[in-house]
Amino acid sequence: MSDSFEPQIIAFCCKYCAYAAADLAGSMRLSYPSNVKITQIPCTGRVDIVHLLRAFENGADGVYVAGCMEGDCHFVSGNLKARKRVEYVKKTLAELGIEPERVEMYNLSSAMGPRFAEIANEMTARIKKLGPSPLNTKKAA
């Protein structure tokens, strides 16, 4: 089944770095799996725990947040806050019996197009290995 499983992954990307890096990956024509869909936000600091949990509730198999390099946040410290929130969601997921690896925080600069593609690959491979989110299999059953 893992062969045919195509996970849905949502990525919250900050406008200044991660989203721009995703665009650069496009300009450089780097291919990565189409499972990742991006929502643009002004800063990863805008990402709320609720947004992440909501994604899982709705059927996401994986969720990640991608912001600027630590120390380089366009808004000084938004990415550090985001990291904390992601850590919190990991704990919450674990308590619910969901693999915490389904959510992740990444940092990259706007010049790192190849890194963006790498992250998309990495995350998709990771989620494929984990299989569908337990919330989805329950729903299906």
Added chain:
Amino acid sequence: MANASENKTIGSVMVVGAGVAGIQASLDMANAGYYVHLLDSSPSIGGLMAQLDKTFPTNDCAMCVISPFLVEVGRHLNINIISNSELETLEGEAGAFRATLRNNPRYIDAEKCTACGQCRDVCPVTAVNEFDCKLDLRKATYIKYPQAVPLAYKIDRSICIGCGMCEKVCLAQAIFYDDKPRQTTVEVGAVVLAMGNDVFNPSAFDTYNYANHPNVVTSLEFERILSASGPYKGHLMRPYDRQIPEKIAWMQCVGSRDINRADNSYCSSVCCMYSIKQTLIAKEHAETPLDTAVFYMDMRTYGKEFDKYYMRAQDGGVRFIRARVHTIEPAADGDLKIRYVRESGELKEETFNMVVLAVGLTPSKDAEALAKRIGIDLNTHRYAKTNDLSPVSTSRKGVYVCGTFQGPKDIPQSVMEASAAAAQATQNLSQARWTLTRTKELPPEKDFSGQEPRIGVFVCNCGINIGGVADVPAVREYARSLPNVIHVEDNLFTCSQDTQENIKKVIVEKGINRVVVASCSPRTHEPLFQETIRETGLNKYLFEMANIRDQNTWVHMHNPERATAKAKDLVRMAVAKAAYVEPLQQVILEVKPAVLVVGGGVAGMEAALGVARQGYQAYLVERSNQLGGVAHHLRVTWQGEAVAPYLKQLIADVQSHERVQVFLETEVKHITGTIGNFITTIASENGNGKTSILEHGAAILATGGKEYKPTEYLYGKHPNVLTHFDLDQAITEESDTLKNAKMAVFIQCVGSRTPEHPYCSRVCCTHSLKSALTLKKMNPEMKIFILYRDIRSYGFREDLYKEAREKGVQFVRYDPENPPNLISDEQNNLSLTVKDHILQRPLEIKPDIVILAAAILANENKKFFEIFKVPTNSDGFLVEAHAKLRPVDFGSEGLFLAGLAHYPKSLDESIAQARAAVSRTMNIVSKKGILVGGVVATVNSDRCAACLTCVRTCPYHIPRIGEEGYAVIEPAECHGCGICVSECPGKAISLQHFTDEQINAKTDALFSAA
């Protein structure tokens, strides 16, 4: 011709050179009421900075910080980018120039080109890629780099064979081969030259084998190697065989401080720092342990936070080897053997996998030719000649200079000068301010409140960029099935001019009140579409984009089915958010046309006078009872211009100017308000305690610095131990002690680069060199020693070092572990011992006078800085908004800084920074009102518990608890990141245009597919 003789002042300006300096100057002037023609010989703007990977000392990604500026310039209504063009002649005079330009053909219409790259893919001709420093190839049809502005391709006619393939594949019909060189003229009131520099080419250094060995690279090539968008995608590898190097060496001063082979006797000012940066970044990038060694003469880390960066590198294991390298020879397997001579004379050898030549800056041939054409004097180094006391003015009135065309310098100094040049260029044009600028006439916004969303979806084929991969008609039809969608269509190019007109027509005809465009990136195209819908009366926030090209068809081109499915997902998400977007109103706040300047030294006075000369009121507040500050202690500038007459004139000008109000013996007590509207309370300290209230739109803090009073080296205990200030006074007074002295010794770094003050005071080496030469002139027989750690005579100041050596001044290096030892005997005779590193033994001398190069410290202003809520670093200097691109701004909007309060600097640099601050305030006070609102955080007072979470969370310290007892976030100050929103426990704050509802709508939509 009769009109020409009338003194008509023209309200537009020209900036020549669109690197980081030219960009800054353009933005400053365009935002202060002038129409700017920004000229560049290259097909796109960005200059040298766009090629860099990271910038020192913060290791920020260069592209990340410059690219928002590029986009802003590209979209600015009052900046006319004239790329691919050169300035041929400049006639007329200050206030009314007539410039003749040569517009070289591009052969591709930049307006029509969508930068899809089809032409590049099919072009059969290749050339070396200059942007990647010839490490890889480009085609004859090319774009300099993916983020270029204008985002359009160009044909390199010199290699094009005219095969016509690009025209065949260009669906935008942007190619026109009959493009011809044209001549155009523009009329401008002033000109700012920012043509930049070239990078030294070390091919002629045959002993370094650069031309013959791929693993000997220049520092700029190395920058491209490190860059994630460079040839190796950011993997640290050497060119010869792509091995990951284990050992890399950096050679400093290649093409700098060298008259034998390079003909550049000056110091390039930036190489020490960029080499340190490269060692640190290389270590970060390396997937395996990396040994780095830097071979240098003097380590010149003279700027703000530079010495700490140097120490960080040392702590991180970077080897710094003080030695002259004489050969780099090929060794086995692509390695290189370096032979060098240590300070002690010992000859050594070491083998490295790769060698980086830290090449210097060299004058640009094109810039030199241009200077000659338009009558600008160059200095002996072939850079634009300027004086210290008028740092950005050229020899021709009305023509100003900034950046590295004036001399080698780093990015913040270039940006600072750019703003200074902007201020100087516009100073005499103020009567023409806002006369040539453009404004867009827009219809009133329509009110859709209470109406159901009526969404129009436009899907772009982008030629074949999207349509050639994804099934666009299927995406279009899918969009039709989505809720609230009342119109769908697909376009060959949604961004083309005719489609824009069509979109406007459809919006009106069908009563569309939300628009979704599925095409490329909002990063580049959102403003365009927003402008279009606004022209029909739709609020610009009633818009949403789905990025189905850059983040879909370009990255899934081998999987059309899944690309189509993903495009549908992205469109569904965008439509879902569009249903929730609300019109956001931006309100205009009136601006108080006055500037408060705190600090009455040279920087403060230059700032106040600059503001007044621009036509605005300046309030100058000084805590002491006189103007002038530390400049009273200075004799001459480093180029030898007398300070006293200048200072006297400046004080007189300040005191007599009708728009400068000076408050001596006065302190700031309180400040409220926001950018454009500050209210400041000042109180007189001379006993009467009189307070006044000042209203102003911006403020400049120029609170100055002071000379360290040494406790070491018998200072204060022996009359012949002087500081620099003391020496300047003694020279002015022609003191007998000096005249009779047979031996003078300068001790450098007294109080600088110590554990207490771990920074370089920047000016002391130059001051000692200059003073030593003055003493030599007074008494050629005098023996002079300079005891130093590194001689940091950056830029053309190196000339002084060279001259001092020629005149017989002796330089003895000492280690901080073994500082010189100065004692005085009963007869008050001084005696000094220091270890000589070349002779490897102690040197004992008996100086008559000892001059201590005492550190420069920030004035203590803790309380005052707290009033303004401006931050200081660990050394007490004020911290600017961004170390590279906003060197005179504070993080808080409307506040600026200048002078020694920012960091130790020479008089010319202080003057430039003060003028830069003037320019920055003009961006505020020259406007009748400033727009606030849009994407900002708003507080729902009913839900606010005043828990202070937002106050603590905000990186800019904007939220406060208002008088009514709940949080207040000023829309004029909010940066719109949304950090507080997501942190607020009561969910009392929301970020407009990125509300929870809107973000969740996208998530919900993604997973709601049947």
Added chain:
Amino acid sequence: MSQFEPKILAFLCNWCSYAGADLAGVSRIQYPPNIRVVRTMCSGRVDPLFIIQAMQDGFDGVFVGGCHLGDCHYQEGNYHTLRRMDMLGQLLDESGVGRDHVHLRWASAAEAQPFADYVTEVTETIRKLGPFDKEKHRLALASLARSLSGSRLRWLVGIERQVTEKLNVYQEKTDPAQFKKILQEAVQAEYQKAMIQELLAAGPVTVREMSEKTGLPIYTVSVRLNELERVGMADIAGFDGRTPKFVSPAV
């Protein structure tokens, strides 16, 4: 010892060379029996890929016959043949196979004797070369086929006359010397990249391994490999210590 009898494939155009061959028959003119003829309507139909295919299939050489320049039944077909064969010759030299395996001759329908002479001459030339070892040249032939399948060389050769003899898109003539240089560079680049691509397809492989297998200098491999990486045709697969290994990206 019996002498080597090469197998030679001949492409003859319908209107001239093929007719010339027929006339040679009618006239009973004798020539060596080593050629096997494929008739094409025009020598311009002969794709260089056919020739590489023939070599891969075990022929020792190829003969192409067309009308004299100016006499082409399709007006200019043989001009294209001429340029294409010249480009192929450059490629064959670059690959080490050598252009002597492939020969182009013009023979009209009336030129029975010249036709027979050409066949004799070409047969002797190829005989002297000895048997063609297609196994030894496997990488070279695959790389030749790959570079000839790409659009760059085909387009350049196709456009040469238009831009150098007639008018290019700028309404002027491109300097033939400049064009020649560009074509030479393209031939070399495309062939070298094709070799690397062949190895990458069977990767992962290191730069030094590629250098050994292709005979190209290490730095040349490095540069060409990077060209491929920049257009998404090569990728790093991983590292062996400090040595990166490269592959063709998975599609």
